[in-house]
Amino acid sequence: MSKRIGLLTGGGDCPGLNPAIRGAVIQAMELGYECWGLEEGWKGLIEGNARKLALEDVEGIVGQGGTILGTSRTNPFKKEKGVEKALASMKSLNLYSLIAMGGEDTLGVAQRLYAEHQVKVVGVPKTMDNDLSATDYTFGFDTATSVAVDAAERLIDTGKSHRRVMVLEVMGREAGWVALFTGIASGADYIAIPEKPFDEAEMIEQIKTAYARKKHALVVVSEALKFSKPASNGAAVPDKDDFGHTLLKAQGTGDTLAEMIEKGTGIETRASVIGHIQRGGKPTLFDRILATRVGVKAAQMTHAGQFGRMAAMKGSEITDASLKEAAGTLKKVSADWIYMAQTLSMKREIVSR
Amino acid sequence: MSKRIGLLTGGGDCPGLNPAIRGAVIQAMELGYECWGLEEGWKGLIEGNARKLALEDVEGIVGQGGTILGTSRTNPFKKEKGVEKALASMKSLNLYSLIAMGGEDTLGVAQRLYAEHQVKVVGVPKTMDNDLSATDYTFGFDTATSVAVDAAERLIDTGKSHRRVMVLEVMGREAGWVALFTGIASGADYIAIPEKPFDEAEMIEQIKTAYARKKHALVVVSEALKFSKPASNGAAVPDKDDFGHTLLKAQGTGDTLAEMIEKGTGIETRASVIGHIQRGGKPTLFDRILATRVGVKAAQMTHAGQFGRMAAMKGSEITDASLKEAAGTLKKVSADWIYMAQTLSMKREIVSR
Amino acid sequence: MSKRIGLLTGGGDCPGLNPAIRGAVIQAMELGYECWGLEEGWKGLIEGNARKLALEDVEGIVGQGGTILGTSRTNPFKKEKGVEKALASMKSLNLYSLIAMGGEDTLGVAQRLYAEHQVKVVGVPKTMDNDLSATDYTFGFDTATSVAVDAAERLIDTGKSHRRVMVLEVMGREAGWVALFTGIASGADYIAIPEKPFDEAEMIEQIKTAYARKKHALVVVSEALKFSKPASNGAAVPDKDDFGHTLLKAQGTGDTLAEMIEKGTGIETRASVIGHIQRGGKPTLFDRILATRVGVKAAQMTHAGQFGRMAAMKGSEITDASLKEAAGTLKKVSADWIYMAQTLSMKREIVSR
């Protein structure tokens, strides 16, 4: 009888999970395994909720957004008897090993199940934010950022027509990659990311210069941006108001910047937030290929017995990395990238030459 | 010397203005006129800000979003000496007539200039909301709604993966056309528009039924929705809170519905708003053709001396209508459409059969 | 027991069939009927190959290309005992009536089954060519032409970069609608359709003028174009060569025009053919709405007993028309449209002004 691999997807959904599932399942079948899909991430393992995956289930999903397995943020280590139940399901479902696809949280659980309970686990990293240090790129990022670029280009049309400054707020819980790539690829006049201390005066100056030349301007800002100081003109808001309410959560970084800009430049300014729309949709070519490769790799790693590890992209190769590493330091935008972004958004110095 | 036509685009920008400009200019040239573009709507006429449009300016713009002429909401009748200055510009720029492209406001000004000051004006209707009663379709609507459908499909991917209800709030200042078409074309499980009295219990019931079957659901709601009564469970909010603040403006209809649904069904629910992103981008084929046709028609009407009128779509023909009519009654979603939308969102009765 | 409606799709597939199926099935369920899907057009009826369609089968297909029922060009009147078998299947499957979706051929069979054998049939027209005279628009056309416009815009990029003339050959078996709309919506410099006698000298002149101004040019040609005379320079080919072989089939109108242009202007010219790629893909908003409406209408017509008729679009209304009419005269591009296309492709006269 074939050994059974349990497959699950956890955390926020993103484009690429389905091609990754397809890659893992078909490669596993080719190597002689059976794949069982656990429903809704770790929840499915806790509840013993699984179904056998046939070729027919996965062969047509390479271009589909989301995940056919469903996902959740359930963490067995935070659930009453969660780990106990998960281990019991491994037995009752007769699972030889697991392939866990997800971000920091999902992979963290995988790592602990491996280290503390000797569960045979292989990880597949996934985050739209592209901030896992153990891998060069994670699938989902290219698609999500492409959606943001498309939105940015729409805003440019409106900005040009109305002679306005447009602000686009994009995803990124801690790192600025989505904002950085969106800004470079749409020709933004200012990009605000958490890795670079926010300088209101610089932003105002840069927008004034761009506007003087073009009669419109585009700003891309990461939701993760922190405002280090109250703005001189009162537009910037601290994390809490006088009564202790969290203001930024209510308002968003996009709206905050738009207010600052309108006050600082006198130019009509509008903000938009992409939000959940960025999560879905058909994966791009890049994400389909990357997701397929890491999915295939995870099945090969299972066959080779490389447990406690995850598939990773290093350069143009797919290799493997320790799951421990994955839960390690965040990959932040480097100084080189910041320099390039600043050059391209055309600082005053260039223009005046 | 050729007679000069002044061309302007006013109000909110929308996809289709550029192909309409192209159509008008090339047809006018062919009929022996010169076209002068007035910058930023009526503002350009008031300030005498115009430039001659050559073939080179317009021949490549059929696929571009926005308007190369710029737009604004400036109204000469609301500006100090606005009309006086506009009339003076007609003379100083030596304009024989005007082609004014815009929505209710822009066309209203056109109508008054014609009726009260004998300015030779032809109108071209434009509104993404598709709510002008004098014409069957207005360009911009097809593109904007296509963007919304794309967003809806992305939300479905996420909804399916997370087993959530997703709510999408779309444009529509007074009529529900955008929400209606978005909902039908994305297979929404509930569509909430201002033309149909909002019934919270019905919505909750319908979503529960859809969710039971599919483990996810999609709701599309028009920003124009009005809540006729405070919801039984307190989720719905009146226009003002106890202190008289306008709450809906802050929260949006999407968020309001999402709260209602989460409370009423116990299912995790998320809302998204498209906002300004819906305004820009390349016009769809439908909008390019429609915009081209009404632009061409406006030049032909100018040549035929049909002033005080606007180009209109009736059936599959382009005809003309009185500008007075255009400023008339709003075109609202009819009972037939509401019946069809309700049938397609699959009321409980069907399913239980 | 509910009455059973048999549903089939015949002829070439096109985007919109799935939303039409969805509309018909859900409306029919709401009116108390059961729907049975016949596999691969009339073939399914002849062979008695059908399955019951549940809500689950159709509710998610509004955005899918192709047809879930399959299609074929099988014609019962051309098959040995085809009609006999079809009538037998009506009985054995216990079908009360049929809804037949397709083009001229499919609807022709429907008409004959109704007229000669009293089969209760309602038709739903479909043709990417948009050439059915009994209806203003048919679904599939907007999507297919949108694909062609996208291709045209790609070719313009290449034409500009290489200073070339690009020729795009698009679908259209007898009428030039696809080429006309593609050409207008992409700003083509010449549009060649069967409804306008082909004039090689005019084309060469027009391209030279456009090229002189822009250093590139775009020509859109319908596959249906007929060359009325051998070209003066020998580039144009008659339908048959000296040995009686059909040449155009081998070469295509696009390649033929490209050769003519390269010889007549001395400018490097390249041709592309879209072919089958134009048939598939997600239906556009316009096609989803139109297809849904005619599908819904077909179910309503069934309920109202309007057999021997088909759903049709007249203006912005969905109405019904005789199936006999549908098989009638072809809808060709009218003189008004040809005048507009010629104006927009900027004849020499305008430019020299």
Added chain:
Amino acid sequence: MSKRIGLLTGGGDCPGLNPAIRGAVIQAMELGYECWGLEEGWKGLIEGNARKLALEDVEGIVGQGGTILGTSRTNPFKKEKGVEKALASMKSLNLYSLIAMGGEDTLGVAQRLYAEHQVKVVGVPKTMDNDLSATDYTFGFDTATSVAVDAAERLIDTGKSHRRVMVLEVMGREAGWVALFTGIASGADYIAIPEKPFDEAEMIEQIKTAYARKKHALVVVSEALKFSKPASNGAAVPDKDDFGHTLLKAQGTGDTLAEMIEKGTGIETRASVIGHIQRGGKPTLFDRILATRVGVKAAQMTHAGQFGRMAAMKGSEITDASLKEAAGTLKKVSADWIYMAQTLSMKREIVSR
């Protein structure tokens, strides 16, 4: 006075040239240089045809296909006094150095001008085929392959509806990368590339198996495929016919495979060729970022005096490589990739398990 850099784009155009130009120009300005655009590749240098590039010329082109500089296949070493004239233009235009963007041919000229005439040249590699061994990825490839995947998905819709096998022929002059990525990303049932000896029997077997399961199948084939032997059933054609005519050029690999498949399986089969449509259009996010990075790098290399070299992508870093190397060995699809593609197209062995 600022030093002047001459910029040119040569060879076949591709998406990404414009963002690369933008990156190079803005970075060069920031470093204190002036950029002059040479028209239509080496032709512009030979003829001394150039214009100064201002910020306004490049800041809005990041999302545009093609190249604003124009391109050609002109090679100064193959033109009468071509090199002499090029060197004279360097002087008369007062050019300090060159940045040459192009494929093997363009970079080969750059290399010789550097090695034989001491011209200060930096190269930027470009090829849609992705077959330059000196760099991991070249811009243009992601966009062109994305267009092919879109076409493949459209063909799948049609294939499913008509129960057909569909064959898609894609670009690739010598290497199979475009076909490989297109096939993996669209879930093709067979991928035929020049790097793997073509085995007709294997293909027929694999398609029969896929068709038995799904009632349709997709084949992706590279235009570069060579048929090593005449097919057993006579369908395959050698490079030349009995009279020495090149047959494949006339027919194409797609048509050839389609004939083979129809004869070998008895299933209706259709072929499509993308052709020139694959070259144009907006660059994808991946290509915009990559192109921007290598453009920026080329300006930095100019400043650092790294002549005779080109910008290259190694892993996720942009580095530099010798121009000599660039003209070296072709990067072909490796055995690992072939194994993965074969696994994913689901060989018979898997299915029978």
